[in-house]
Amino acid sequence: MKKIIISLLISIKLFAISSVEELSWENGKTLLDFLQDHSIPLNLYYNLDTEDKELSAEIVSGIKYQMLKDDQGELEQVLIPISDDLQIHIFKNMDNKFVLNFTPISYIKEKRTIRVSINNSAYQDVYDESGSVTLARAMVRAFKNSVNFKNVKKGDSVILIYEQKRRLGKLFGDININAALANIRGKEYSVFLYKDSYYNAQGKELENFFLTKPVKYTRISDRFTRARYHPILKRYRAHLGIDYAAPTGTPVKSAGDGIISFVGNKGGYGKVVQVKHVSGYMTLYAHLSRFAKIKRGQKVKQGQVIAYVGSTGMSTGPHLHFGLYLNNKAINPETIVKIPKSSLSGKNKEEFLKIAKDYQERLKNVGEDFKNPSKEQNVESYMEL
Known part of the structure; x- marks a missing residue:
């Protein structure tokens, strides 16, 4: 019901909207910076509780957000995604005062199948047929450790079942x-x-990217959760990472090989380091007390000390907030912090084999005369790392 009310509110207000401007979030910009830049009362941020201030730091640089203005050019609404499921919604209420809420993102989920004959390269042909660079990139990731597309010849093909x-x-x-x-x-x-991982038909993992735990911790104080409605607080909450409790000054190590993409302050997360890894992965280390001798653009090795545990930003005690992102989508770090190329077993394997069998039948039924979905014409709101 709450999602319906929010959607109606946006729809009703849209009748008074004369323009919608889509912009990209700048690297290093905070929600507080945004409010200040647009003369929106700063108490919208300062009145947030600790968890929501931390959550506001999840806005990823490069993400597309929308500013809705009336016919006088006055700002009426702002929609800023902070994950695939949750967004910051700033709008004027009936008293013409700005309000800030965390609301679920309304989207349509589409299930599609596409068959692509390879004429030039698999990546280019998937893009040309679908109009989606995101699908082309996802295809490369899916086959990364099982197919060498440099060996393709004209007439080869790929079939993708996707959402x-x-x-x-x-x-x-x-x-x-x-x-x-x-x-x-x-x-x-x-x-x-x-x-969140790719396997062959027998249940053997094909991913070769894995992480090690970034800190020697005493306990896990909070685990990863996606957007959920809190029945007591009557609002949406999320925790897009793992919190490792550890004493101030405990060394924080890069969970994998990569390149430092951000070093500095990031709103409710305080002192932050971000590391870009292969295949679209990125890790985030927050609430740090200080940084090691690192800089943006520097290569780091798995296990290399990059910072030290602290309690900066909106933190109630010393701990490391550790986030993992795939193409800027927050995913549960516990699915990747593991031994590489494991095989499924037990109930997991039993469940997987049923799923794989169903998909195998669907893949076999896609022939050369299969009619593909219409090519995408709109520019995508893809979040580039």
């Missing part, structure tokens, strides 16, 4: 390829998505 989201008429966020089949030089390669 995408559409928000405000445009593609939004990441695309999940649930199953894929590549026919390369007469040999078939299939991959299946299960709990």
Whole structure:
């Protein structure tokens, strides 16, 4: 019901809107900076509780956000995504005063299948056929450790079964390829998505990216949760990472090889380091007391000390907030902090094999005469790392 009311509110206000401006969030910009830049009362930020101030620091640089103005050019609403599921909604109420809420993102989920014959390169042909650079990138990730697309020849093909989201008429966020089949030089390669990782038909993991725990901790004080409605607080909450409790000054290590993409302050997260890794992964380390001798653009190795545990920003005690993102979508770090290339077993394997069998049947039924979905025409709200 709350989602319906929010959608109605946006729809009603849109009748008075004469322009919608889509912008990209600047690197290093905070919510407080945004409010100040647009003469919006700063108490919208200062009146947030600790968890919401921390959550506001999840706005990722490069993400597309919308500013809605009336015919006089006055700002009426702002929609700022902070994940695939949650956004900051700033709007004027009936008293013409600005209000800030965290609201679920309204989007349409589309399930699609596409078959692409390879004429030039798999990446380019998927993009040309679909109009979606996000789908092309997702295809590369899905097959990264099972297919060498440099060996393709004209007439080879790929079939992708995937889910995408559409928000405000445009593609939004990441695309999940649930199953894929590549026919390369007469040999078939299939991959299946299960709990954020790709496996072959036998349940052997194909991902080769893995993380180590970034800090020696005493306990996990908070785990990863997606957007959820809190029945007592009557609002939406989320915790897009893991909190490791540890004494101030405990060394924080890079969870994987990568390149430092951000060093500095980030709103409610206080002192922050971000590391960009292979295949679209990025890790975030927050509430730090101080940084090691690092700088943006510097290469770091897995296990290299990059900072030290602290309690900066909106923190109630010394701990490391550790976030993991895939193409700027927050995912549970506990799914990647593990031994690489493991095989499924027990109930997980039983569940996976049922899912894979169903997808295998669907992939086999996609013939050369399969009619693909219409090519995307809109520019995508893709979040570039």
